[in-house]
Amino acid sequence: MRKPHGVDLNDLRDWIGLLKQEEDLVEIDIPVDEVHAIGPITRSAFKRNLPVLHFRNLLHSEASLLVNAFASRRRLALLLGTEEGHLVQEYIKRSDRNRWCLPQVAEKAPCKEKKNFHEAVDIRRFPQTVWNPCDGGPYFTMGMVRVRNPENGTANVSVNRLQVKDRNHLTIFTNKERGLGRAIWKYWERGEPAPVVVTFGGDPFYLLAAIDTPGPDEDEMALAGGIKGHPLEVAYGEICRDLDFPAGAEVVFEGVVHPESYADEGPFGEVNGYLSEQGVAPVMEIQAITHREDPVFSGTYAGIPPVETTVIQDLMIEATLTKTLLKSGVDVAQIHIVPGSGGHQAAISIRKRNESDLRRVIRFSMAVLPIKQVLVTDADVDVSIPEQRQWVLSTRFDPAKDIHLIPHAPAINIDPMAQELDGKKTVTKMVLDATRPEWAKGNPFIIAKSLVEQAEEFLNKYVPFAPRD
Ligand SMILES: Cc1cc2nc3c(=O)[nH]c(=O)nc-3n(C[C@H](O)[C@H](O)[C@H](O)COP(=O)(O)O)c2cc1C
Incomplete structure (x- = not known):
């Protein structure tokens, strides 16, 4: 059984360090066009099961870009300090409600090392990518979107695709059935703008909690603490003073979604391998951007599954259904x-x-x-x-x-x-x-595990060849 890695994982940089230690990350220093080249490279790297890629010299962006960071069960098992065969059980154990814990406000918030407000805001400084040539424009795909439901005060976080519209606007792909969409529409029913924070990077356990669906009106920040094993360190927004997020986030967009404010969204090459139709989606106006020195941005490719999104979501579905059926x-x-x-x-x-x-x-x-x-x-x-x-x-x-x-x-x-x-x-x-x-005839037989293990040992010793395709 894999030993827990013993590394305290508090942000994306800790995760990069652990991946390097595992020789599962390659830094790419030659210039790469993040708008058009990253999508196909990310896709092929995933299909070939290659290491995580860190692009450090993008043509149009000062930030670097990490792709495929959690795109295999091996990586998810590493994150949870277990082996692949125990991944689901480990996630069930860690996400148990008894372990949930509220976050703590960090003494220092690296995500605020650099601050830009209002006219100085330009989201296009960060790697914006047309992941598939058929997409309706550039997208950010690994943003974690946080909104507080004004009715019950609970904040929700989820990963949503974000289409870049201009220097300070993006669309958020959601609907009224989702926690995020529900909260936005609640503000709108009151005629109020919804304060929204989008983070990239930061505590990796926050990402897992954002993708999990613990139930309506549950705050995934407490779940993230449970998965991690101790409270997350958070900061509050400069403008969205009521919203918390990981203090070690790489990049933070703060702003509002004005009532009934929609813009064209899509088409987008979806995680089911089909091009979504063009529609409309709520628009976020970004009023502040804070980030770390030399921020590491994150992105992921969507297309015919499996892709990184389905790798992570499959784990969540397995864990949730196992718990429900056992119950x-x-x-x-x-x-x-x-x-x-x-x-x-x-x-x-x-x-x-x-x-x-x-x-x-x-x-x-x-x-x-x-x-x-x-x-x-x-x-x-x-x-x-x-x-x-x-x-x-x-x-x-x-x-x-x-x-x-x-x-x-x-x-x-x-x-x-x-x-x-x-x-x-x-x-x-x-x-x-x-x-x-x-009534079926015949008796199924299985070979004892110990015999299989002995056979494997024999072959490893006396027939030391890599498996043939
Ligand atoms: C990379 C990635 C992109 C995603 N994009 C979207 C999206 O655009 N819209 C959406 O509704 N869900 C998307 N999801 C799924 C949600 O993040 C996930 O279902 C989440 O738990 C929804 O939370 P909520 O129901 O609390 O809003 C995405 C997931 C991943 C991993």
């Missing part, structure tokens, strides 16, 4: 979101006691918004291995009895298969029950 009394062995499905396909192995276990799996997995197709198996199957999934579908599954269709189930808004029903996006969902019926 409902189902004895879950493993949950695996199939990479490349964009969070839409889950394979779940359970120790099934009766048919009500299956009904609960159907009910709770179908309630997870992105999940559309579920394969349910017995616990002897390693559902993370594609061949094992095919094996049970071929030998434990009767299409006449084992397909469960759920029509008109709620869909995510960017799903190309979604259809409107009563003003809501819906899709047909499906569960394939490949748990073994009692």
Whole structure:
């Protein structure tokens, strides 16, 4: 088992240091065009499983740019001080509500080393990238957007794509169903502008909490503290004095979203591999930018999954659904979101006691918004291995009895298969029950783990070749 790395991770620079130590980061000092070249390079580096890239000499920006920083389960396991095989369990443990803790105000806030207000604000000084040539313009893709819900005072944070409009405006892609969108529209209902802070970099655990969805009206800052194991150090805004964010953030945009202020947004090459249509989105007016000396900006590529976004979101879905099913009394062995499905396909192995276990799996997995197709198996199957999934579908599954269709189930808004029903996006969902019926013939056999380990040891010693493609 991987030993905890023992490094105190408080900001992106600590994370860069740890990645360097692991020889999982390459610094690129030749000039690179961040507008057009970064997207394809980031995509190819991810596909080839290359190290994190740190571009330190961008053509049009003083800041440097880090891409693919959390784009593999190996990196997420490193962040959580565990090994890949224990990643989900570790995340479940760390995100447990009993560990949540409120942040502390930092004595020093490096994110305020440089300050620019009003006329001096220009967001285009930071790496703005057209990630896919079909995108409607340059985007920031790793901004963490924080807004306080004026009704209950709880602040929300989420990662949202941000389209650069001009020197001091960007659009925020969200909708009324999301925590962020809900809060913005609440201000608008009152005829008030919504104060917003966008941060880049900073405490890596804040990023995980921003992507997780602990529930409506929960402040992910406390969750971030839980995942980290102690309170986050935060600063409050220069203009948005009521909003806190990691004091070690690299770059901070502060401003407001004025009531009913919309601008064109998109098209954008989405994480499901489809180009979103052009629409409109709320516009943020940036009134202040603060940043560290030599800021390290962050970005990520979206396109046909898997991409960095789905790598992180898949972990969140696995952890959330595992917790929900265990709570409902189902004895879950493993949950695996199939990479490349964009969070839409889950394979779940359970120790099934009766048919009500299956009904609960159907009910709770179908309630997870992105999940559309579920394969349910017995616990002897390693559902993370594609061949094992095919094996049970071929030998434990009767299409006449084992397909469960759920029509008109709620869909995510960017799903190309979604259809409107009563003003809501819906899709047909499906569960394939490949748990073994009692009447099936033959006895599945497995080889004891110790024998497999001995065989591996033998091969490593006497046949020391890298696996052939
Ligand atoms: C890189 C990245 C980009 C994302 N972009 C968006 C986005 O543009 N709009 C959106 O609604 N969710 C986006 N998400 C997902 C949200 O950040 C995530 O679902 C979050 O938990 C939503 O939180 P909320 O429901 O509290 O607002 C993105 C996630 C990642 C990792």
